Amino acid sequence: MDYKSELNELILTLVKEQASDLHLGVGAPPIIRINGELITLIQKPVLTSEDTVGFLREMVPExxxxxxxxxxxxxxxxEHLGExxxxxxxxxxxxxxxISLRLVPRPKPFEELNLPRILADISHSKQGLFLVTGPVRQGKSTTLAAMINEINMTERRHIITIEDPVEYIFENEKSIIDQREIGMDTQSFRTALRQSFRQDMDVIMLGEMRDLDTISSAVTAAETGHLVLSTLHTNSAAQTINRIIDSFPAEQQDQVRYQLxxxxxxxxxxxxxPTVDGGLVPAYELLLNNTAVxxxxxxxxxxxxDIIIETSREHGMIDFNRNLAELVRSGxxxxxxxxSHSRNPKNLEKML
Structure with a gap:
């Protein structure tokens, strides 16, 4: 098999079919994921162990x-053909x-992603910590990319991203964007984050806050006049805050609460x-820090x-159940x- 040409054809199929992922495994033809559903490319041959190794060698250095x-x-x-x-x-x-491959599209505006416009306002914050959370494969990186893109298109700021690996590619518009990849451009999130303080950055985007050192450095950066954007694999705003605080030793937690x-x-x-027409749409909640929070x-x-979020709609906060109800009412x-996705189904049913 000519792995270079076959890989080229598979990736073009991925783009044409608007698929998100490509799976290459021994004993089955290539499989793509479209709107969450796995589709087998039955016109392609069943892959052998030699094939999957051949594809990988085509994509990475020896x-x-x-x-x-x-x-x-x-x-x-x-990167396929530079495009x-x-x-x-x-x-x-x-x-x-x-091998699993995910196609990383170019950053999209909030409206195209069905995300609330308030995220654009948050993107223009001069300092502080903002987190996008959720389980894996739920669009966190896409949301962060939209926020970086908003800054890039409207402000002159120095943005540094630290990712593993780099996902979205940005081109400098009004901002300067330096994208650093773990293992290629820097040894670790911790090292890159600490060095960023010496690089005259205004905004830093961390692909993920993975350990105590990274979390601690991110909080410090947010305290010292920088905008920090990152993700965590948590299910709610309250759980996110608890996760950060619980990452620290008990004797440091009171100080971290004050910092946060x-x-x-x-x-x-x-x-x-999943939408009724076979697509995907985000459901979300938004906690905004204020005196009460x-x-x-x-x-x-x-x-x-959670009570603050439910009762603070007029302050821009978004309750998850209320957002789910709006998605149902809009069809x-x-x-x-x-x-099935609500954390409080009985409360959701009352809303409807």
């Missing part, structure tokens, strides 16, 4: 491939190589729901934050879909 054989896990970027960028992951299963109460801008928690964080009463999602 030294990276050799390192993969030893570590058995690999995240890697792949399309993919995020790849290679791994072993039953002793055989499998002063530096947090807000938390945007999102899910992607800051007091709850400082006083370790984070469990009361975008079914009642069954909304209920």
């Amino acid at each position: 030294r990276i491939f050799n390192d993969f054989v030893i570590k058995q896990e690999l995240d890697f970027p792949f 399309y960028r993919l995020r790849g992951n290679a791994y072993f299963q039953k002793g055989l190589v499998s 109460s002063a530096s947090l801008i807000g938390v945007f928690s999102q899910r992607l729901l 800051a007091n709850l964080i400082r006083d370790d009463r984070i469990h009361e934050i 975008k999602v079914t009642l069954e879909t909304a209920i």
Whole structure:
């Protein structure tokens, strides 16, 4: 098999069919994901162990491939013909190589993504910490990219992104954007974040806050006059704040509560729901920091934050159930879909 030409054809199919992912595994033809559904490319041959290894060698340098054989896990970027960028992951299963590739589209505006315009206002904050949260594959990176794009198109600022791997590619418009990839441009999130203080940055985007050192440095950056955007794999605003505080030793948690109460801008928690027409639409909640929220964080009463969100619509906050109800009323999602994703289904049913 000519792996270069076959890979070229598969990626063009991915783009043409508006698919998000491509899976290459031994014993099956290539499989793509369209609007959340896996579709087998039955016109393609069943892949062998030689094929998956051949595809991977086509996408990564030999030294990276050799390192993969030893570590058995690999995240890697792949750029196709200078036009399309993919995020790849290679791994072993039953002793055989499998590959997952995700097509990374160009940043889109909030309206096209069905995201609230208030995120644009938050993007123009001069300092503070703003987090986009949710499980994996729920569009967090896409939301962050829209926020970076908003800044880039409207303000002259120095933006540094630290990612593993780089996902969206930005071109300088009004802003200067430096994109640093773990393993290629820097050794770790912690190292890159600490060095960014010496690089005259205004905005820093962390692909993920993975450990205590990174979280601590991000909070410090937000306190010292920088806008920090990042993600966490949490399910709600309250859980996000608890996760950050619980990352620290017990003797430091009171200090962290004080720091967060002063530096947090807000938390945007999102899910992607299947629509009635076969697409995907985000459902979300938005917590914005204010005096009441800051007091709850400082006083370790984070469990009361959900009540603040529910009763602060006039202040720009968005309750998850209320957003689900709007999606149902607008005919975008079914009642069954909304209920299955609600954290409080009985309350949602009362709204409808």
